[in-house]
Amino acid sequence: MVSRNRSQVKDHLGSKVLNHPELRNTKATEYMSHEEKYRYNLSRATAMLKLIDEEGMDVNEISKVMSHTVSGFTTPDGNPLAVHQVMFVPTLMNQADDDQVSRWLGDVFNGTIVGTYAQTELSHGTFVRGLRTTATYDPASRTFDLHTPDVSAAKWWPGGLGTTANHAVVMAQLYTDGQPRGIHPFMVAIRDRETHRPLPGITVGEIGPKLGQNTLNNGYLLFDHVKVPRENMLMRNARVNEDGSYTKPSHQKASYGTMVFTRVAIALDTVDALQIAATIAARYSIVRRQGEPRDDGQEPQIIDYQTQQLKVLPHIAACYVLRASTARLWEHHTHVTSEVRGGDTALLPELHATACCLKALVTQDCSEAIEALRLSCGGHGYMTASRLPALYAYATAGATYEGENTVLLLQTARYLVKQAGGSHAPPAAGSAVTYLSRPADDTPFAVGSPAAYVAAVGRVARGRVTEVAAALQADRQTMPEADAWNQSLVQLVAAALAHGRYFVVREFAEVVSQQSSSRAIQQMLQLLFSVYLAHAVSRAEGDFITYGGLTPSDIRLNRRHLLRLLAELRPHMIPLTDAFDLPDRLINSTLGAWDGDVYRRMFEQASHSPLNTDEVPASFHQAMLRSKL
Ligand SMILES: CCCCCCCCCCCCCCCCCCCCCCCCCC(=O)SCCNC(=O)CCNC(=O)[C@H](O)C(C)(C)COP(=O)(O)OP(=O)(O)OC[C@H]1O[C@@H](n2cnc3c(N)ncnc32)[C@H](O)[C@@H]1OP(=O)(O)O
Numbered sequence: 001m002v003s004r005n006r007s008q009v010k011d012h013l014g015s016k017v018l019n020h021p022e023l024r025n026t027k028a029t030e031y032m033s034h035e036e037k038y039r040y041n042l043s044r045a046t047a048m049l050k051l052i053d054e055e056g057m058d059v060n061e062i063s064k065v066m067s068h069t070v071s072g073f074t075t076p077d078g079n080p081l082a083v084h085q086v087m088f089v090p091t092l093m094n095q096a097d098d099d100q101v102s103r104w105l106g107d108v109f110n111g112t113i114v115g116t117y118a119q120t121e122l123s124h125g126t127f128v129r130g131l132r133t134t135a136t137y138d139p140a141s142r143t144f145d146l147h148t149p150d151v152s153a154a155k156w157w158p159g160g161l162g163t164t165a166n167h168a169v170v171m172a173q174l175y176t177d178g179q180p181r182g183i184h185p186f187m188v189a190i191r192d193r194e195t196h197r198p199l200p201g202i203t204v205g206e207i208g209p210k211l212g213q214n215t216l217n218n219g220y221l222l223f224d225h226v227k228v229p230r231e232n233m234l235m236r237n238a239r240v241n242e243d244g245s246y247t248k249p250s251h252q253k254a255s256y257g258t259m260v261f262t263r264v265a266i267a268l269d270t271v272d273a274l275q276i277a278a279t280i281a282a283r284y285s286i287v288r289r290q291g292e293p294r295d296d297g298q299e300p301q302i303i304d305y306q307t308q309q310l311k312v313l314p315h316i317a318a319c320y321v322l323r324a325s326t327a328r329l330w331e332h333h334t335h336v337t338s339e340v341r342g343g344d345t346a347l348l349p350e351l352h353a354t355a356c357c358l359k360a361l362v363t364q365d366c367s368e369a370i371e372a373l374r375l376s377c378g379g380h381g382y383m384t385a386s387r388l389p390a391l392y393a394y395a396t397a398g399a400t401y402e403g404e405n406t407v408l409l410l411q412t413a414r415y416l417v418k419q420a421g422g423s424h425a426p427p428a429a430g431s432a433v434t435y436l437s438r439p440a441d442d443t444p445f446a447v448g449s450p451a452a453y454v455a456a457v458g459r460v461a462r463g464r465v466t467e468v469a470a471a472l473q474a475d476r477q478t479m480p481e482a483d484a485w486n487q488s489l490v491q492l493v494a495a496a497l498a499h500g501r502y503f504v505v506r507e508f509a510e511v512v513s514q515q516s517s518s519r520a521i522q523q524m525l526q527l528l529f530s531v532y533l534a535h536a537v538s539r540a541e542g543d544f545i546t547y548g549g550l551t552p553s554d555i556r557l558n559r560r561h562l563l564r565l566l567a568e569l570r571p572h573m574i575p576l577t578d579a580f581d582l583p584d585r586l587i588n589s590t591l592g593a594w595d596g597d598v599y600r601r602m603f604e605q606a607s608h609s610p611l612n613t614d615e616v617p618a619s620f621h622q623a624m625l626r627s628k629l
Pocket residue numbers: 057058059062063064066067069082083085086087089090117119120125126127128129159253256257259260262265266269348349352400401402403404407411414415
């Protein structure tokens with residue numbers, strides 16, 4: 001048992017979620033059927049929406065409340081209204097014009113309209129320009145004809161589409177005046193508001209079981225020449241006039257804006273999943289004792305094994321570092337979005353590049369970390385009731401949806417090599433890429449100096465980007481662009497990740513230096529930062545020798561330094577995870593409860609297995625005896 005002051009849910013919104021009359025009583029969902037799970041998660045997601053509405057929350061508050069969706073409390077098997085909340089509503093708010101907003105938003109907020117974001121098709125997800133659903137404008141009837149040419153162009157994946165939504169923002173190839181105009185968003189009613197039956201010309205349903213998040217309610221959707229009024233194309237950016245004439249958007253990728261927002265939201269949100277996993281593994285690692293008894297006669301706590309410290313502690317440091325940098329990205333996104341709404345798109349390319357690489361870096365790091373934390377809990381980490389499998393399934397989905405990570409890193413790399421080659425508009429003041437046009441920071445490497453580590457991370461990023469930019473430039477002289485690009489793909493991805501790492505550590509260095517409320521807190525942040533940096537070097541030693549200016553001797557020193565830092569961090573592990581302030585009901589894990597009463601909880605959860613209801617289950621007589629085993 002652990003004795004310390006119990007952490008409280010200080011956060012007002014968090015306690016509103018936990019104590020909401022329709023949410024506070026939870027049920028175990030493991031043994032429910034697919035349909036029962038969906039009904040349970042949907043009713044809880046609806047209660048959350050009502051809460052958001054009753055409280056009149058702004059986007060920051062919504063993001064806080066939504067962050068509970070990853071927990072085992074609100075919608076433990078996936079939130080069927082997540083895409084409504086995180087993509088459909090933001091798309092209307094940012095891509096519909098003022099008239100359209102006033103036409104639809106009332107019904108959205110009173111729950112009459114429930115939507116999804118229908119972009120991906122069976123045969124195209126990544127290559128958005130290749131989508132094949134068409135929206136052909138007819139000036140005579142002032143309608144668009146929405147059509148799915150064949151089954152490979154069926155929409156496939158949209159969350160909430162399966163059985164929940166009655167509307168969709170559909171991304172389709174626009175044709176006006178016989179000309180293709182590219183991908184544009186359309187507001188389309190897909191089910192009757194009263195009966196919920198699919199409307200004429202619409203085929204819709206759910207796609208089937210997945211690795212996780214099975215109540216996200218992903219669906220398919222086909223159109224058979226469905227007529228949509230002209231006023232239903234979202235017209236804040238591009239316009240189609242009554243006569244079919246077309247007005248271009250202010251930025252060619254304006255219609256991709258929702259994706260940028262969601263990438264930022266996913267980066268922020270995946271750190272929540274890591275915080276939960278880190279809390280579970282930290283608590284379990286002090287409760288679990290196993291091995292040859294020590295002098296005090298007790299078997300050792302597993303956290304006192306050096307290998308266990310390496311499996312757990314760097315990920316606690318990562319929670320702090322990634323939380324800070326994703327929060328900064330969220331603020332930056334809010335700023336740039338308001339500029340774009342005012343017609344100034346100058347900051348959009350860099351926001352896109354940063355959102356792409358942070359979404360990729362964070363989801364990759366968090367899913368690897370959650371898997372390491374699951375393994376750190378041995379056999380019991382494999383139990384569903386530990387919650388670690390679901391957290392992994394959640395985080396790893398983030399590596400695919402909203403832009404597959406490799407593809408997003410290549411978007412960032414495209415921006416970086418253009419910056420390095422001077423073929424892009426120069427970066428604005430405060431840009432994250434100015435380091436590419438300056439001489440490398442030659443601060444000598446020294447273990448124990450976070451500033452020296454940050455400089456080395458910067459040299460790796462700079463070295464990676466300039467090297468691949470030069471290789472690409474050389475290849476372009478001898479082969480077609482697509483071949484030259486393909487020739488450098490692996491190095492481009494590495495360059496974008498190195499740039500992302502540099503962004504993250506610079507942001508955290510600033511957070512540490514600005515922290516002035518308490519010396520003790522600053523020292524703790526410095527220790528966490530040192531662990532993160534030493535671990536980052538240990539994971540990419542080759543890069544730090546090749547580009548970062550470290551010698552083999554520095555590498556050896558860093559390995560020892562990291563292990564010393566872990567031993568220094570170990571006594572603070574529980575306060576550092578308690579500080580995430582995650583109540584037991586949100587964590588919902590047999591291994592990660594605050595009181596450490598692991599074994600009793602494990603037995604308690606086993607008692608729910610339907611196979612334990614009867615001493616001899618009916619299946620014994622029906623299957624085993626009959627087959628004469
Ligand atoms: C008050 C109330 C408020 C209410 C508000 C409520 C708010 C609530 C808030 C709550 C939030 C908090 C809680 C969160 C909970 C999360 C739970 C998650 C649950 C689960 C959700 C699951 C969701 C998952 C959903 C999905 O998965 S939805 C599908 C996502 N699908 C993809 O992501 C496809 C990827 N593919 C591409 O994005 C493109 O295909 C492609 C690769 C870019 C190539 O695009 P292409 O058109 O070929 O362009 P290029 O030729 O490569 O580039 C040409 C030029 O354009 C440039 N450029 C390309 N892009 C862009 C871009 N964007 N922007 C700008 N520029 C761009 C490029 O830099 C280049 O510039 P240049 O170099 O020329 O200067």
